[in-house]
Amino acid sequence: MKQISRMAALLVLVACSAEAAGPRPLHTVVDGLPAGLNVQFSVTPATVKQNQSFDALLEITNESGAAVTITTGHGCLAVPNVMRGNASVPVQGSRWGCTAAITNHTFAPGETREIRWPMKATLYADEPGAEDGAPLPPGTYSVQAEFDVYVPGSNRKPVVEAPFIVE
Secondary structure, three states: OHHHHHHHHHHHHHHHHHHHOOOOOEEEOOOOOOOOEEEEEEEEOOEEOOOOEEEEEEEEEEOOOOOEEEEEOOOOOOEEEEEEOOEEEOEEOOOOOOOOOOEEEEEOOOOEEEEEEEEEEEEOOOOOOOOOOOEOOOEEEEEEEEOOOOOOOOOOOOEEEEEEEEO
16 A cells, blocks of 8 residues: 555655656657657747746657658648637737748658747737737637648548646
């Protein structure tokens, strides 16, 4: 019984230590993207104050032995959106505009591409009468990087997401 208690305490300690070190970037194969690509996505810092700057970082590595191509409906590989629950929030640095052109993004074997989106915990006016430059209200948010690719049999687009908190 003491052995089980010690093991349980050790597991709690390890879990808490990992959490105390901060959130880890998402490292995964994304459903809807070509096989062989590995995606990491993170927000740094993970906790910000109102009007403070932060970065969303997307890293894609071709881990296959052949070239891999992602074809998007515009010039951007991915577009960042800030979300609170299911609602998009107009945060400075999000919702980028992209050229309207079908684009092939080809990754050589072993190639890593990094896209960094500088953002600020500040709202921009996206509708008439909305206040521009207001601080982002405190709460839990996420940044999503959305890939504008066609996924056969689905209307959804591949997305990776990383959380952050505004104090």
